[in-house]
Amino acid sequence: GQQVMQIPQYQHVQEGEDFTTYCNSSTTLSNIQWYKQRPGGHPVFLIQLVKSGEVKKQKRLTFQFGEAKKNSSLHITATQTTDVGTYFCAGPSNTGKLIFGQGTTLQVKP
Amino acid sequence: AAGVIQSPRHLIKEKRETATLKCYPIPRHDTVYWYQQGPGQDPQFLISFYEKMQSDKGSIPDRFSAQQFSDYHSELNMSSLELGDSALYFCASSARLGANVLTFGAGSRLTVL
Numbered sequence: 001g002q003q004v005m006q007i008p009q010y011q012h013v014q015e016g017e018d019f020t021t022y023c024n025s026s027t028t029l030s031n032i033q034w035y036k037q038r039p040g041g042h043p044v045f046l047i048q049l050v051k052s053g054e055v056k057k058q059k060r061l062t063f064q065f066g067e068a069k070k071n072s073s074l075h076i077t078a079t080q081t082t083d084v085g086t087y088f089c090a091g092p093s094n095t096g097k098l099i100f101g102q103g104t105t106l107q108v109k110p
Numbered sequence: 111a112a113g114v115i116q117s118p119r120h121l122i123k124e125k126r127e128t129a130t131l132k133c134y135p136i137p138r139h140d141t142v143y144w145y146q147q148g149p150g151q152d153p154q155f156l157i158s159f160y161e162k163m164q165s166d167k168g169s170i171p172d173r174f175s176a177q178q179f180s181d182y183h184s185e186l187n188m189s190s191l192e193l194g195d196s197a198l199y200f201c202a203s204s205a206r207l208g209a210n211v212l213t214f215g216a217g218s219r220l221t222v223l
Binding site for chain 2 (some may be wrong): 018033035042043044045048060088090093096097098099101102103
């Protein structure tokens with residue numbers, strides 16, 4: 001079945017360092033979404049990418065969608081302690097449900 | 111703005127008992143999804159409803175059932191609870207099946223003793 005894989009599983013960085021998480025789908029996606037889940041919280045939508053090769057920025061966060069629409073990345077520049085949490089990518093199946101990657105848990109040391 | 115409301119937030123049950131979780135989607139959202147998230151895991155899709163009809167089914171045990179009512183709220187019924195059912199259960203809603211982003215509720219934490 002359709003799978004969404006995400007690496008790394010964990011990342012510990014010093015505050016101010018950059019962070020990147022990578023997402024790969026076993027199938028071509030119509031769109032890819034990114035969610036952030038703070039410890040003890042629920043997934044919160046960050047962004048949706050739709051076009052091949054699309055790049056979107058939200059302040060220090062840069063999201064990319066691959067040309068083949070099968071991979072994506074999230075890059076955070078100069079991490080802050082408020083960036084702590086688990087970042088999930090998710091792609092829709094052909095029946096509409098979202099399939100989540102395993103998530104990358106980011107720890108930021110002040 | 112109104113969010114997805116889930117109740118109860120916390121639930122403690124014994125093995126073999128029954129539990130019911132409720133979800134009230136964002137007004138005018140016609141699709142509801144249920145996800146199960148174990149500790150350190152990604153959300154696993156259980157079941158979804160579009161316009162009160164089941165639209166998709168994932169790794170939902172036969173002991174679980176769900177439905178969406180005429181007011182669009184949804185309930186997840188879990189029977190013969192097992193220790194392994196202990197998890198966070200999220201409900202999410204979207205405005206259109208398959209195309210829109212999901213808004214998640216705060217989740218219901220089920221602990222089975």
